[in-house]
Amino acid sequence: MHSDHCAHCPGSHTGARPCLATATAKAQAWLLMEHPGPWGPTLEESALAAPAARALTRAREHSVRVQLIRRPGRRRPIPPVQVYAAWSGPGAWLEGRELADPAMLNELDLGAVGAGIRPRFGAPARGIFLVCTNGKHNVCCARLGGPLARAMHDGFGDAVWETTHLGGDSYSANMVCLPHGLYYGDLAVADGLVAAGRYLRGEVWLKRYRGRAGLTRPAQAAEHFLRARTGISSVDAVTIESVAEAPAAEAGEAAEAVAVAGGERYLIRVERVPLDPCGPECTANASTYVLKDLVHLRPVPAAGSTPALPVA
Numbered sequence: 001m002h003s004d005h006c007a008h009c010p011g012s013h014t015g016a017r018p019c020l021a022t023a024t025a026k027a028q029a030w031l032l033m034e035h036p037g038p039w040g041p042t043l044e045e046s047a048l049a050a051p052a053a054r055a056l057t058r059a060r061e062h063s064v065r066v067q068l069i070r071r072p073g074r075r076r077p078i079p080p081v082q083v084y085a086a087w088s089g090p091g092a093w094l095e096g097r098e099l100a101d102p103a104m105l106n107e108l109d110l111g112a113v114g115a116g117i118r119p120r121f122g123a124p125a126r127g128i129f130l131v132c133t134n135g136k137h138n139v140c141c142a143r144l145g146g147p148l149a150r151a152m153h154d155g156f157g158d159a160v161w162e163t164t165h166l167g168g169d170s171y172s173a174n175m176v177c178l179p180h181g182l183y184y185g186d187l188a189v190a191d192g193l194v195a196a197g198r199y200l201r202g203e204v205w206l207k208r209y210r211g212r213a214g215l216t217r218p219a220q221a222a223e224h225f226l227r228a229r230t231g232i233s234s235v236d237a238v239t240i241e242s243v244a245e246a247p248a249a250e251a252g253e254a255a256e257a258v259a260v261a262g263g264e265r266y267l268i269r270v271e272r273v274p275l276d277p278c279g280p281e282c283t284a285n286a287s288t289y290v291l292k293d294l295v296h297l298r299p300v301p302a303a304g305s306t307p308a309l310p311v312a
Helices: 050-061 102-107 110-114 139-159 189-200 217-230
Strands: 029-034 064-070 081-087 093-099 128-132 160-163 175-178 182-184 209-212 238-245 254-261 264-274 287-299
Touching: 029 050, 029 110, 050 064, 050 102, 050 110, 064 110, 081 110, 093 102, 128 139, 128 189, 139 160, 139 189, 175 189, 182 189, 209 217, 217 238, 217 254, 217 264, 217 287
Parallel strands: 029 064, 128 160
Antiparallel strands: 029 081, 064 160, 081 093, 128 175, 175 182, 182 209, 238 254, 254 264, 264 287
């Protein structure tokens, strides 16, 4: 929904309220299409050219999340059009290609992308960053995301793109690191630079980490607490094997996850709890996760190390 002003609670955008386990749980496959704007509150209201509109329809048929992207600062005319396909699940990958003719989007196998299979449509690409600046969706995204995108572009060049709505306006400024789908929120400029630098070294930075796209919220919470407890930061060094509702004896909004980290297997119990109002004007019905227990189970064969991700 379009918002002309910030209607979020007073604790939003400050980092005072926890943002862990708030990444989108639905996105693992991604299609990014360059569109300099103007952007509407939704993708359908962004005056897409016919090839892009057809790609949007096909992408949704295959559960591929679509983001419009553009360079921070001065917009370049299109075509050419930069396009990326990405997979954030196990074996994360990213492919990029610049299209002289947007109609070439018809050749992209979005069924393969949705299944996590490289479509071989473009060349393998390294880590990129999407910063939400879609003020037509919510003004906070432009007000806070714009300066972050420009500063990050100064630091990381063409690895940085502005993008449409990522989800979680109250956590603006928001950023996603692809291909792994790492969500960060409540980012000041200095935070964004740190998070991006860590990602390019193959690391997760927990301070403003919202979670990994494609994982359920309890799984995101389990990953967060396991990393915090073990100190393991390597992007692919933590694997969530399973998540289940807690036993009846522990009824409530609780869950148990089994995860592997650093060659060891753990049982992590988390519980969703309400947050206290952040001020007298706060009407948000917010909640977060807390760690109830973390148990070391048994060792497993050590996973390989995670390579760094040079700037694209």
